[in-house]
Structure formats: C-alpha cells, structure tokens
Amino acid sequence: MMERSAGVWTVAGALAVSLTLAMVAAQATWATPNPTPQPATFGTALGLQETFEYVGSSKCKKCHLPQFKSWEKTTMGNTFDVLRPGERVDAKLDAGLDPDEDYTADPACLECHSVGYGESSGFKSLEATPDLAGTGCESCHGPGSAYIADNVMGNKNKNHSFDEVFAKGVLFPVPEETCLKCHNERSPFTADLDPKYEWVYSRETLDEQTHRHLQMKYDHGPLPAGTLFQESQ
Ligand code: HEC
Ligand code: HEC
Ligand code: HEC
Ligand code: HEC
Numbered sequence: 001m002m003e004r005s006a007g008v009w010t011v012a013g014a015l016a017v018s019l020t021l022a023m024v025a026a027q028a029t030w031a032t033p034n035p036t037p038q039p040a041t042f043g044t045a046l047g048l049q050e051t052f053e054y055v056g057s058s059k060c061k062k063c064h065l066p067q068f069k070s071w072e073k074t075t076m077g078n079t080f081d082v083l084r085p086g087e088r089v090d091a092k093l094d095a096g097l098d099p100d101e102d103y104t105a106d107p108a109c110l111e112c113h114s115v116g117y118g119e120s121s122g123f124k125s126l127e128a129t130p131d132l133a134g135t136g137c138e139s140c141h142g143p144g145s146a147y148i149a150d151n152v153m154g155n156k157n158k159n160h161s162f163d164e165v166f167a168k169g170v171l172f173p174v175p176e177e178t179c180l181k182c183h184n185e186r187s188p189f190t191a192d193l194d195p196k197y198e199w200v201y202s203r204e205t206l207d208e209q210t211h212r213h214l215q216m217k218y219d220h221g222p223l224p225a226g227t228l229f230q231e232s233q
Pocket of ligand 3: 076079082113134135174175179201206
C-alpha cells in the first residue's frame with residue numbers, strides 16, 4: 001500500500017489530469033487559440049510534475065501487435081517515406097515542392113513527419129533515431145518512457161485504472177488537438193491547395209486511418225464521459 005501523504009498527492013494529481021482530459025475530449029478542442037505544434041513536452045502541457053521521453057513504436061509492438069501491424073499499413077505509419085526524392089511527385093509539384101529534393105533531413109518537414117521532432121528525446125535523424133521516423137504511436141498517445149513500465153501499463157498491472165496511466169503521460173482517448181499539431185495550415189497540403197486535403201475528424205477517420213481498434217480486454221474503470229471512444233461502443 002502507498003504511504004498516506006504520497007497517496008493523497010497522487011490521487012489529487014491523477015484526478016486533475018483526468019478532469020483535464022475529460023474536458024478536452026468532451027469539447028474536442030484544447031484551450032489553445034492557435035493549433036500550431038507545441039515544442040513543450042506532453043508532461044509540461046498537461047501540467048504534470050514529470051517529463052516523459054519517447055521510446056519508439058517498436059517498444060509498443062510486443063504488447064500491441066494487432067495495433068502495430070494495422071498502424072504500419074496506414075499512411076501515417078509511412079509518413080517519413082514521402083519525404084524521399086521521387087515519392088509523390090505529382091503532389092509535390094502541385095504544392096510547389098521539388099520532387100527531386102531529399103527532404104528527409106529538412107527541419108521544415110520533420111516537425112510533422114516524425115515523432116517528437118525538436119524535443120530533447122524526439123527524432124534526430126534516420127541513422128540516430130530510426131524508430132522515431134514517421135507518425136508513430138507516441139505522436140498520438142504521448143511519450144512512453146514512464147507509462148510502458150510493467151508496473152504501470154504493463155504485465156504486472158494489466159487492470160490499471162485510466163488515471164494511473166494518464167498520470168504517466170498517456171493520451172487516451174486521443175484529443176483532436178493532438179491531430180491538429182500536424183493537420184494544420186502550416187502543412188503544404190491543405191484544403192486551400194486542394195479540397196481533398198480537407199481535415200475531417202470523425203469516428204471513421206480514427207478507425208480507418210490510425211489503426212484498427214480492439215475492444216479493451218482488461219478492466220480499467222470508466223473512461224472520461226462524453227468521449228468519441230465511448231460513443232462508438
Ligand atoms: C504542419 C505539419 C506539416 C509540415 C510542416 C509538413 N507536412 Fe507534409 N503533410 C502533413 C499532413 C497533415 C499531410 C496529410 C495531408 C492529407 O493527406 O490530408 C501531409 C502530406 C504530405 C505529403 C503527401 C501528399 C500527397 O497527396 O500524397 C507529402 C509528399 C508531404 N507531406 C511532404 C512534405 C514536405 C516535403 C514537407 C517540408 C517541405 C512537409 N510535408 C511539411 C503535415 C505537414
Ligand atoms: C494517428 C494517431 C494514432 C497513432 C499513430 C496510434 N494510435 Fe492508438 N489509438 C488512436 C485512437 C484515435 C484510438 C481510439 C481511442 C480514441 O478515440 O482515442 C487509439 C486506441 C489505441 C489503443 C486502445 C485499444 C484499441 O485498439 O483501440 C491501443 C492499445 C493503442 N491505440 C495503441 C497504439 C499503438 C501501439 C500504436 C503504434 C503502433 C498506436 N496506437 C498508434 C490513435 C493513434
Ligand atoms: C506527427 C504528425 C501527425 C499527427 C500527430 C497526426 N497526423 Fe495524420 N498524417 C500526418 C501526415 C504527415 C500524413 C500524410 C501521410 C501520407 O500522405 O503519406 C497524415 C495522414 C493522415 C490521414 C490520411 C489523409 C488521406 O487522405 O490520405 C488521416 C485521415 C489522418 N492523418 C488522420 C489523423 C488523425 C485522426 C490524427 C489524430 C488522432 C492524426 N492524423 C495525427 C501527420 C500526423
Ligand atoms: C509490457 C506491455 C505493454 C507495453 C510495452 C505497452 N503497453 Fe499499452 N497497454 C498494455 C496493456 C496490458 C493495456 C491494457 C489493454 C487492454 O485492456 O486490452 C494497454 C493499454 C494501452 C492503451 C489504452 C489505454 C490504457 O492504458 O488502457 C494505449 C493507448 C496504449 N496501451 C498505448 C501504448 C503505447 C503507445 C505503447 C508504446 C509506447 C505501449 N502501449 C506499450 C500493455 C503494454
């Protein structure tokens with residue numbers, strides 16, 4: 001059992017976080033007027049005491065194989081590759097980009113085509129951080145260093161409460177604000193260029209484009225009310 005004083009702090013902290021997330025999910029918008037990418041760590045953004053580091057998508061694979069395999073097949077599992085020369089030639093020409101140029105080390109692109117670019121534990125280069133290329137698990141679910149521990153999310157604590165993992169940085173359900181860090185007007189491919197790039201956030205988008213969603217196996221207690229995830233059950 002936890003020590004009393006520590007327990008009180010933890011419960012209060014977790015409650016604050018879950019309330020924040022519930023509000024975020026219910027309103028499908030965060031309290032920032034301008035949805036541009038935020039360089040601050042997720043921990044700081046959520047007002048948590050700890051900061052968390054990116055560990056890479058392959059660390060999630062051993063426990064979430066179906067999600068991993070399905071994610072790999074989505075366009076977002078491969079967003080890094082479109083930066084290579086010769087890829088998506090017509091689209092690049094339409095957007096005024098040079099199809100022969102190698103954009104895989106261009107900071108102007110990596111902020112949205114890799115995980116955590118610009119943060120201390122985020123993507124550096126394909127050689128140094130290959131597991132952080134593209135839109136990875138942690139682009140949507142938050143940096144994993146603390147929550148993937150066996151006694152938090154993992155094998156020794158499969159029935160973890162949502163509050164426990166929220167306090168360690170998990171984003172779940174994923175608020176639209178997280179998508180808007182990349183799906184915004186700073187992208188070269190927006191509805192201004194072609195209506196086909198219009199941003200639509202719906203249950204269908206989440207199901208078809210992020211990965212295939214599975215019913216949770218273990219008991220985690222109730223999710224924050226009013227979320228898209230609950231509505232679909
Ligand atoms: C602010 C985030 C952001 C930045 C910066 C960004 N992208 Fe993207 N990019 C996106 C998003 C979001 C999409 C998906 C658009 C869609 O399909 O609706 C995308 C799509 C693409 C595509 C696929 C287009 C298609 O129709 O096949 C290419 C190629 C691409 N980006 C290249 C680049 C390059 C090169 C740069 C840097 C010069 C860059 N992007 C900078 C967010 C960004
Ligand atoms: C583009 C965003 C995005 C990416 C990338 C992403 N997820 Fe998800 N994930 C979601 C969404 C959306 C849900 C559904 C819940 C919700 O509405 O937020 C979800 C749900 C889940 C769940 C709950 C069970 C389920 O299947 O619904 C697990 C586990 C999960 N994701 C793991 C992963 C792992 C592991 C990866 C990387 C291989 C990953 N996710 C990549 C957005 C994403
Ligand atoms: C780290 C940046 C990033 C985040 C976060 C992100 N995306 Fe994306 N997304 C991209 C990029 C880049 C592409 C372009 C992939 C390509 O064309 O190869 C893309 C493509 C897509 C597409 C495909 C568009 C098409 O017409 O083919 C959908 C749908 C999408 N994202 C939905 C989401 C949702 C929903 C979320 C949040 C739950 C999300 N994305 C979060 C970067 C991101
Ligand atoms: C050691 C095993 C393990 C690892 C590693 C792991 N997870 Fe999980 N995760 C779990 C278990 C167990 C659940 C509960 C699944 C259920 O109830 O079906 C879970 C649930 C989740 C959920 C749903 C919310 C929740 O906590 O119940 C998300 C999102 C998620 N994991 C994302 C990730 C991501 C992203 C990574 C990699 C950074 C990761 N996980 C790594 C075991 C793990």
